[in-house]
Amino acid sequence: KQEVTQIPAALSVPEGENLVLNCSFTDSAIYNLQWFRQDPGKGLTSLLLIQSSQREQTSGRLNASLDKSSGRSTLYIAASQPGDSATYLCAVTSGTYKYIFGTGTRLKVLA
């Protein structure tokens, strides 16, 4: 059974710092991995999707990498801003097309 874990569970950093969020999964047979942002009381905003054949994806200040063999992905946020404060979720898709979500990282960027 696929399990997805995110470390750290919570993170508080001063504005301007570069930071790394981690996502690990137990079964490396995935189709893709996707990073989302969720603001309190809101739905999901897709940030980056990495297909199994890809190693990384970039969008603006965000960079996500994928190492399938080791069951890991990282989300790198450059020059963090208070507006980046949110919960970040990773999710993997495998044989049944279902998304298995990670436990989430609650990020707070202090002004």
Add this chain to the structure above:
Amino acid sequence: GAVVSQHPSWVICKSGTSVKIECRSLDFQATTMFWYRQFPKQSLMLMATSNEGSKATYEQGVEKDKFLINHASLTLSTLTVTSAHPEDSSFYICSAQAPGMSYEQYFGPGTRLTVT
């Protein structure tokens, strides 16, 4: 493109009543839709997979008679919470998947259900 809507965005109902939540794919046809539940400060848990024209597939531990799912068209799936109880209060999120889109799901904005 790939927009998914949910209605209502929030609902309050009394214990024992039923409430219906709609999920619509606005600009694509979704052969498969998914329903998730999220409790406060927890991650999303898949409840069921809904395929157009067939019965939904429920995850282990989800009561199919309590959470009725109907996927009557390629753009609409509904979740009906029957005989709601306070413990059903949660944030319900749907997603839609179109064929040939690398299994990517597009998520609705969620529905906040409060049962009093």
